Amino acid sequence: MNSGMIVKMAVLSVLVAGAAMTVAAQDSILLTNGRKLAARSIQWREGEKAYRVETPEGAISTIPKAQVQRVDVKKPADWDKATAMMAAKQYAAAIPLLDGIATSYRMLGWDGEARRLLANAYLGMKEPKKAADALESYMESMPKAEIPVEVTQTYWNVLLQAGRGAMLKKDLDEVIASGPRPMVAAAMMMRGNMNREGGQKEPALLDYLRVVILFENIRELQPEALFKAAEILDELRDPRADELRKKLVQEYKDSEYAAKVSGKI
Amino acid sequence: MDNNQLIPSGIRDIKYRMKRSARKGIPGLFGMGIVVVFMAFTAVAQAPQEVPQEVEQEVQFMAGLIDAGFPDYANKVMERLLLKFPDAKMHVASVKIRLLTAGGKFDEAEKVIQSVSIDTEEGLAMRLAFADACYAVGQMQRAKMHYNAFFSKYPGGPPPAMQKFYGEAAYKFAQMLLFAQDLPGAVQAYRYVLLSKPEPDVERTLMTELAELLLKLGEKSSGEQRKKCFEECKAIATKIQWGGVDVAFGKTVVMLAHIELINGKKAEARKIINDYMTILQEIDNMLRDVPDGLRFSPMAQCRYMLAQMGDEEIREMVETNAQANRDRIIDLAKQTLSHYYTVLLKYPANSWASSAGQKGDSLATWLTDKGFSVGKLPKEKLAEVVDVLLKEAKVLFQQQDYKGALGKYSAVINTFPDIKGAIPALGDMVRSYIQLQNFYAADAIAGYLCERYKKASPDLAEEAGNMVLAAAAEYESVGDKVRAAALNEGFFESFPTHKRAAIVVFRQGETQFRAENYATALKYYEQVMEKFPKERIFVDALSRAAQCHTQLGTHSNAVPLLAKHVEILSPSPSQVSSRLRLADALRQTGQTIPALNEYSRIVKQLTEEPDKYGSSPDDKAKNSKSMELAQFWRAFCFSRIKEPAEQVPLYQTKAIEGFNQLLKDFPKSELSAPALSGVGTLYFLQGKPEEAEKAYSRLAREFPDSPQASNVTFAMFLSLKEIGQMDKAVVVVEKMLTDAAKYTPGQFLQAAVAIYESKQYETAAKFYRQATKAVGQRAIWEPAMVGLANSQAGAGDWPGVVKTIDELMAKYPNSGFTVECNFLLSRAHAEVAAKEQDAGKREIAFNKAVAAINQARKFIRDAGLRARADYETARLQLLEGKKTDAMASYLRIVLLADAGDAKVAPWYERAVEDGVPLMISLERYSDALDGAEAYLKVFPQGRLMDQVRQWRDQAKVKLITAQPAPAAAPEVKK
Structure with missing residues (x-):
């Protein structure tokens, strides 16, 4: 899924790095003042909005969320099993494991990725509404800047497939209005997909062209945007599709989209 | 005079402040700060008040759409934006105008402008956008008219809300006028800029630039005009001096001195510089701490001016009375040369450095010739200085400080273009410009390297060639393959005997x-x-x-x-592999016996002398693979031989032996299944059904997953087909029709394709019909219908073709086979028309044929299909009886199509095959000769080689003996 390849610059401020799961031998918590605390265990206290940290010496302290930059917790015991099941497309078996991880590891760095995989599992079982539900509460409870990019994109895809166009549109509009550049580009791409799904060819085309013209430096999205814009132009019997394909093949020749069009030029 | 008295009292105690040019990269008169106007549209369109981000973005998007060739979509975006933001008219005004001017509709754009009041923001933005568009296409007068109309609205300066917009427009206008060398216009434009009340730092830079322009204008003028310019220049200089001591201050010293020089008052000029020397030194000291600061030091120019004045005076004194003026000359020469060499040595990146070096050298040489002993900068010292400068430049280059490196290299190369080390310096300069994306400069210097050194001594030429290659590699590294290729071409043209040319x-x-x-x-x-x-x-x-x-x-x-x-090649795996490729190529061109001989050679060589062709494990592995292939194809070739007929059984036996040998030597080979299939088929042909059955059983047992095993009947058909026993092959494969239920539509389709290739069209049609039973499987049904139509065409069932294609297009109007279908339809209608007796129906059918070809042409994108379209057009014209038109269509392909393109080649050959005899029949011998010779040039060993040679010779003879017909000019369609 090429939409998933977004520059991580957009989330330098992300506190919980969903995509970069650090597998530390011991848990640790990095504070905003730069201090790092090793921990025997870390728990999240929803009511207090704080972390309960037990140090290796047995001392317990409560640290408010605002003072925490990042939490590194050991990989959940079922994680490898769950991901192996996902890889083997054993979605039904993976779901309870992922659900358990998402609940038990709330705010501990693994929940975002678990929810993303959970959503993908439901999508794999052709249950987009459940996929949307799996992510919704997470998305609503987390500050936008802290949500990993891949989770956001999965969420959007899920909303699209679940037919929750209005919600998706609202989210996209928000990001487009005020998000960081790479996220804005991804949101425009997604809006293009949404318009296309709804049969709105011209608005979709314009969104793809916006990505091409206004976000030329977000290179990861360019091949997909050029490819999809060319497809729509073909449908509209517009010969300018060739120019876009040419640009795709010349400037992004190693991308999978360039491979798809090489026969057409 | 005390220098302090020259500093206005109000600022005497103010700490000096250093200012760089406020506009980086636009050093006024002496730079290349011409803004590319056309791309600054959206900047012009910005209003001083807060602009919604969406509007800004959409305006940028519109501009991008126009640049990308989508002006129609830009228009749509504009319409939608105005619906959402009606107040954004001003912001989109420039885009509106650009849309019109991009389409060349300047008059229409002007009408639009004139319909909008200049008193509105929209009207103003439109006028400026239009003016920029006029400038971009060289309509300078029109551009000036609109700009001046804009500025004349605010004779005393713009209102506060307009200041930023006004100032930017005025500055851009000034640069345009400078580029057009309209100095008076540029001066006025700068005055406009200053009316916009820019920030103090910016104002200071602008005043400096204006003063420099006035100086230049005054120098070009005379009388009252000159006086006015200089007075205004001095007034501005004074104002600048009041503002503080910095580079701008230093520049005023230069200007004031220059004015005196122009007025013929050298002494005054010298005095001004000397009086300000302390301040100039202070400025210098501060610039020394700024990276590359000395490049901008006014001290360099002042010293240069002093040196120039001294230079002129010395020459005058020498010419007047060298002896009487001797002491003064010597004294002045020391000072003058000191100034020149100081500029060169201490300010090498400054624009005056190279000229100072040259002039110093020239003066010293001249004085020496006149009998004076002067302290010319010794060659060793010069070489030492140059060496140091080049080394410093190299360090900067290696640190990727390309601008810094260019500054130092330029200084040296401009002064000493042929110094030792010049070539690598030029090479580094090219690469620096590439990294800075200044491709014009890069190409200019690369071009110089080629021109200057292509005929130089071998070692210099080699060095220069290496630099050009390094520059090409630099282009590759930044992803610019087009420029890299251009440089490589240039290298090859200029240095054809270079060691690395090949x-x-x-x-x-x-x-x-x-x-x-x-x-x-x-x-x-x-x-x-x-x-x-x-x-x-x-x-x-x-x-x-x-x-x-x-x-x-x-x-x-x-x-x-x-x-x-x-x-x-010497005996080696490479030689074996090459011989194998040779054998394959011979086989592909139908030269079975020569191919067989080559395969046999490989088998013999690797059997009798394996070590000669490679003894290492790697070599042996390669040779083993070659042997495997050679054994298989040798056996295959044996099975293909049909002459002499009485020897065929012997060859078949040899083929069987060959396949069996392969199975023995390479039991796991990928070719084992086809080999077994071949054995089975050959036994079948030899009337040995039991042996054939054994072979097929072994195939099914040992290679159950092979395509041959999954459909033995089809495999036998293929084997018989490959051996050339087509009749028997058809009998075998028709068993599939008898037991149709056993086979899938996909298998019928596969068989149909092979049967069609053997030109058994009626049988192919039957198989395609079977495949079309897969109505719900588009991936099979569609190609099956196309195949059926082709088979019907092959069998001459043209009404059938029409029916089939109509059915296909009705079900899938956007079929991926649209082009192919229309070609078939065109041919079918034409064939039907050719047989039609009724004139009206005939015309209708031909019209349908033409419409189908035209429809096909709409979707054609590649050269191969274009060639086919021309070929089909020729066939249609022949059926219509329009032989001359048909001949022209064939000629178009033969003379204009690129036969080197694999997709074009088959149609090219058919055009020759059909067209050349037609030309001969129409007595167009000259065209026939051209066509034949064109073919033989492209395909000297082609399949029509012999036939085309005959036609060529026939045409030649006819040309000599018959009256030549006028050659028809081929109609070239775009």
């Missing part, structure tokens, strides 16, 4: 080969073969060229290349 051309071929542009790659390899027959790389070029021909399907052209390749 490799460079070969590498260009490799680049194209990797990109699968075989026809283009072939041209490079042919260049190597033609120009470097003695280079080592020649051998690789031979092999690659043959590979290109193989990829392009022109196997006949690959044969002589491979034969030569084999000849050149």
Whole structure:
């Protein structure tokens, strides 16, 4: 899924790095003042909005969320099993494991990725509404800047497939209005997909062209945007599709989209 | 005079402040700060008040759409934006105008402007956008008119809300006028800029630039005009001096001195500089701490001016009375040369440095010739200085400080263009410009390297060639393959005997080969073969060229290349592999016996002398693979031989032996299944059904997953077909129809394709019909319908073709086979029309044929299909009885199409096959000769070789003996 390849610059401020799961031998918590605390265990206290940290010496302290930059917790015991099941497309078996991880590891760095995989599992079982539900509460409870990019994109895809166009549109509009550049580009791409799904060819085309013209430096999205814009132009019997394909093949020749069009030029 | 008295009292105690130019990269008169106006549209369109981000973004998007060739969509975006933001009219005004001017509709754009009041923001923005568009296409007067109309609205300066917009527009206008060398206009434009009340720092820079312009204008003028310019310049200089001591202050010293010089008052000029020397030194000291600061030091220019004045005075004194003025001359010469060399040595990046060096050298030489002993900068010292400068430049280059490196290199090269080390310096300069994306400068210097050194001594030429190659590699590294290729071409043209020339051309071929542009790659390899027959790389070029021909399907052209390749190589796995390729190429061109001989040679060589052709494990593995293939194809060739008829059973037996040997030597080979299938078929042909059954049973047992095992009937059919026993093959495969339930539509389709290729059209049609039963499987039904139509065409059932295609297009109007279907439909209608007696129906049918071809042309994108469209058009014209038109259509293909393109080649051959005899029949002998010779040039060993030679000779004879007919000019359609 090429939409998933977004520059991580957009989330330098992300506190919980969903995509970069650090597998530390011991848990640790990095504070905003730069201090790092090793921990025997870390728990999240929803009511207090704080972390309960037990140090290796047995001392317990409560640290408010605002003072925490990042939490590194050991990989959940079922994680490898769950991901192996996902890889083997054993979605039904993976779901309870992922659900358990998402609940038990709330705010501990693994929940975002678990929810993303959970959503993908439901999508794999052709249950987009459940996929949307799996992510919704997470998305609503987390500050936008802290949500990993891949989770956001999965969420959007899920909303699209679940037919929750209005919600998706609202989210996209928000990001487009005020998000960081790479996220804005991804949101425009997604809006293009949404318009296309709804049969709105011209608005979709314009969104793809916006990505091409206004976000030329977000290179990861360019091949997909050029490819999809060319497809729509073909449908509209517009010969300018060739120019876009040419640009795709010349400037992004190693991308999978360039491979798809090489026969057409 | 105390310098302090020159500093206005109000600022005497103010700390000096250092200011760089507020507009980086636009150093006024002496720079290249011309803004590319057309791209600054959206900046012009910005209003001073807060602009919604969406509007800004959409305006930028619209501009991008126009640049990308989508003005129609830009228009749509604009309409939607105005619906959402009606107040955004001003912001989109420039885009509106740009849309019109991009389409060349300048008059229409002007009408639109005139319909909008200049008193509105929209009207103003439109006028300026239009003016910029006029400028971009060279309509300077029109541009000036609109700009001046804009500025004349605010004679005393713009209102506060407009200041930023006004100022930016005025500055842009000033640069336009400077570029057009309209000094008075530019001066006025600068005055406009200052009316916009810019920030103090910006204002200071602008005043400096205006003063410099006034100086320049005054110098070009005379009388009252000059006086006015200089007065205004001085007034501005004074104001600048009141503002503080910085580079701008230093520049005013230069200007004031310059004014005195122009007025003929050298003494005054000298005095001004000397009086300000302390301040200039202070400025210098501060600039020394700024990276590359000395480049902008006014001290350099002041010293240069002093040196120039001294230079002139010295020459005058020498010419007047050298002896009487001797002491003064010597004294002044010391000072003058000191100034010159100080500028060169201490300010090497400054724009005056190189000229100072040259002039100092020139003066010293002149004085020496006149009998004076002067302290000329010794050559060793000069060389030492140059060496230091070049080393410093190199360090900067290696640190990727390309601007800094360019400054130092330029200073040296401009002064001493042929100094030792100049060539690598130029090479580094090119690469620096590439990294800074100044491609014009890069190409200019690279061009200089080529021109200057292409005829130099071998070692210099080699060095220069290496620099050009390094520059090409630099272009590759930044991803600019087009410029890299252009530089490589330039290298090759200028340094054809360079040690690396052959490799460079070969590498260009490799680049194209990797990109699968075989026809283009072939041209490079042919260049190597033609120009470097003695280079080592020649051998690789031979092999690659043959590979290109193989990829392009022109196997006949690959044969002589491979034969030569084999000849050149010593016994080795490479030679074996090359011989195998030669055998394959011979086989592909139907030369079965020669192919068989080559395969046999391989088998013999590797059986009798295996170590001679490679003894290492790697070599043996390669040779083993070659042996496997050779054994299989040798057996295959045996099975193909049909003459003499009485020997056929013997050859079949040899084929069986060959296949069995392969199965014994390579039991796990991928070719085992086809070999077994071949054995079975051959036994079948020899009337040995039991042996055949054994072979097929073994096939099913040992290779159950092979395609041959999954459909033995079809496998037998293929084997019989390959052996050339088509009649028997058809009998065998028709068993599939009898037991149709056992086979899938996909298998029928596969069989149909093979049967069609054997030109058994009626049988093919039956198989395609079976495949069309898969109505719900588009991936099978669609190609089956197309195949059915083709089979019907082959069998001459033209009404059937029409029915089939109509059914297909009705079900899938956007079919991927649209082009193919329309070609078939066109031919079918034409054939039906040709047989139609009723004139009205005939006309209707021909019209349908033409419409179908035209429909096909709408979707054609590649050259191969275009060639086919022309070919089909010719066929249609023949059926209509329009022989001359048909001939012209054939000629169009033969003379204009690129036969080197694999997709074009088959239609090219058919056009020759049909067209040349037609031309002869129409007595167009000259065209027939052209067509025949064109074919023989492209396909010297092609399948029509013999026939075309006959036609060529026939045409030649006719041309000599018959009255020549006027040659028809082929109609060239775009």
